[in-house]
Amino acid sequence: MNPRSESIRNLLHASPHLRQLVSSRMLEKHFKRGEMITDEAILRGNAFWLLSGMARGFYTRKGVERTYGFAFEGDFLGVPVTLFRLPDTAPAIEFLEATDILMIPRSDFSTDMRMIDDTVFRQIAENIMQVLFEHMQLIEEQMFMFQSLSARERYEWFVGRYPVVLERATITQIASFLGVTKETLYRIRAGKYSAGEKQQITKTQKK
Numbered sequence: 001m002n003p004r005s006e007s008i009r010n011l012l013h014a015s016p017h018l019r020q021l022v023s024s025r026m027l028e029k030h031f032k033r034g035e036m037i038t039d040e041a042i043l044r045g046n047a048f049w050l051l052s053g054m055a056r057g058f059y060t061r062k063g064v065e066r067t068y069g070f071a072f073e074g075d076f077l078g079v080p081v082t083l084f085r086l087p088d089t090a091p092a093i094e095f096l097e098a099t100d101i102l103m104i105p106r107s108d109f110s111t112d113m114r115m116i117d118d119t120v121f122r123q124i125a126e127n128i129m130q131v132l133f134e135h136m137q138l139i140e141e142q143m144f145m146f147q148s149l150s151a152r153e154r155y156e157w158f159v160g161r162y163p164v165v166l167e168r169a170t171i172t173q174i175a176s177f178l179g180v181t182k183e184t185l186y187r188i189r190a191g192k193y194s195a196g197e198k199q200q201i202t203k204t205q206k207k
Contacts, residue, residue, distance in 0.1 A: 029100070030100050031055075038092045048071075048103055050073050050074065053097050056177075059092065062088050
């Protein structure tokens with residue numbers, strides 16, 4: 001188990017006040033591989049902390065499915081607020097293996113947290129801040145990757161950053177995350193992605 005996840009589980013049972021808060025406001029839930037969360041009220045109202053397993057965040061817009069992120073044990077996963085504002089857009093979270101999550105309500109959570117023991121609160125706050133800091137670093141890394149790297153370089157970055165995803169996600173899901181077609185990703189993996197094709201894709205993207 002991820003050390004941070006084990007720490008979270010221990011903290012959740014460290015204080016009577018926290019146990020009461022967990023039972024009344026937060027929900028620990030298990031999902032089987034292939035199960036999804038699609039209810040907009042649940043997606044909009046909660047952040048999701050993976051205690052174990054693996055998940056992906058994605059949305060479908062005008063019939064096209066796009067993956068925006070993968071999460072693993074110890075990671076946060078949420079739905080960007082922007083997705084709820086786009087017309088004809090349906091966000092969702094899919095679990096790529098058996099996963100335990102902690103659903104944390106966004107509203108009034110910080111006020112509730114201050115009701116628990118100060119020591120436990122500080123430990124939880126430190127865990128949350130560390131996870132959020134790492135999440136921000138990942139977003140910055142992905143932004144640089146999409147802005148600066150070619151399709152082949154994005155795939156190489158992906159292989160180094162998410163090696164286990166290659167075994168658990170479909171080629172379509174990986175391609176949608178990288179912003180390339182499934183056919184292009186097949187060619188990259190087969191070593192048949194030419195420089196001329198790279199230039200053509202770049203011109204298409206600029207249009």
